[in-house]
Amino acid sequence: MYSEKVMEHFRNPRNMGEIPDADGVGRVGNPVCGDLMTIYIKVKDGRLEDVKFKTFGCGAAIATSSMVTEMAKGKTLEEALRISKMDVAQALGGLPPIKMHCSNLAADGLHAAIADYQKKQQSRK
């Protein structure tokens, strides 16, 4: 049911863990729906120096989390904000249709982490 790429990320998730002194944290999903993700970012000179995730969810939720951290790392905030759910799914060689909606939350998580970072910057000014 899953592509080899999804299974590979499920087997060896990249950037799994927390960033204790993160500059931004994005939490999306809801365990009631079966998926919950936390994305942590570290920002330096407008770029994502580090991105990490923790995820409760199915194989697709774990693979998309892993993939989005890999895609976002090293990108500018603007570039990272342009990463869409579609991009993540495509990079994984596609997702089963029922997983497109419920478990493809990782891009939202990334965007939420960036928004959190930007809000903190605002309030610091």
Next chain:
Amino acid sequence: MPRRIYLDHAATTPVDPEVVQAMLPYFSERFGNASSLHRFGREAHEALEAARRSVAELIGAEEREIVFTSGGTESDNLAIKGLVLAQGKKPGGPHVVTSRVEHPAVLESCRYLESLGFQVEYLPVNREGLVDLAMLEKAISPATVLVTIQHANNEIGTVQPLEEIGEIAREKGVLFHTDAVQSVGKIPVDVKRMNVNMLSLSSHKIHGPKGVGALYVQGNLAPMPLLHGGGHEKNLRSGTENIPGIVGLGKAAELAAQRMEKDRKYLTGLRDRLIRGILEGLPKSWLNGHPTQRLPHNAHFGFAGIEGEALILGLDEKGIAASTGSACSSKKSEPSHILRALGLNDVEARGSLRLTLGRENTEEEVDYAVEAVCEVVCRLREMSPLWEEPIIKRQLT
């Protein structure tokens, strides 16, 4: 060759080699239509009746009370829709009383009857999955024609007290159907002793082929047929009989009867080893279903902080075939209606694992599975934002 360990026998079982051997002549050699008068037909007819005898014997029924069908789903549909449609609507209360933990073949048959204006009462179960007998007694009304309650649950393995349920139905003068697809061949079933009027069973759960099953229909009870046609199976199920499949079911029933006691002891031992290993190996893990009134081959676990599908995938990577619950619901993303009926919350219902054993599994495989489950659960907990405790890596003993 990577390891392959099959621990999903509640979904389906491998066909026993003896069953395959018994079936083989009925494809190209003895291929006759059991309704034909010539020798070919008679051969098929004899095979059909021999299979009927074996199935009847397994459940303590008379031969003439066995109707062959295409499987558990059809048997449930025929029993429930057929009986209720034949009896018609009476005013004043539910027409059918069932439980909230039935298989979809039962639940959807009941919902269909509701769409026709019949009333159905879905009884709750307790935390262990047992129906409350006092509630059952209260739910039966003068309009009730049928009680349908499963013998054993396909996800959590809880075994209902059929004899007592049958006794209540008998006292109240209503008919009693049971879906015994998961229990037949695993634990003793006796339709007379249990006061059952109709009983569904399926071949592929007892090492027989898929696509064949039976409905026990007591005496002269006459549910309305679902399939109209040439009047096969006492007019209850038209269609040229699936002789190879039915022969396979007959052989599987015969083997089940011979092996049940031995298998039951063996499987209970393996099951308890599995349960002990996993519950001791992992904190915040629990057994779903009843601790003792459960199928000998079923172990159903809950794990805090993780999601079941990821666990199944992780186990599949290690060569272990397992399931979160019923095979039908593993592709849907809804938590199982059965776990919800036990009172588990959504998160608890998500982190579930069903391991169901078969006679070909070994102790060594069970030990490997215990290790694998502990490893994958720990790995997923490490990833989970819902798990905040340190991960304790179990010391292997």
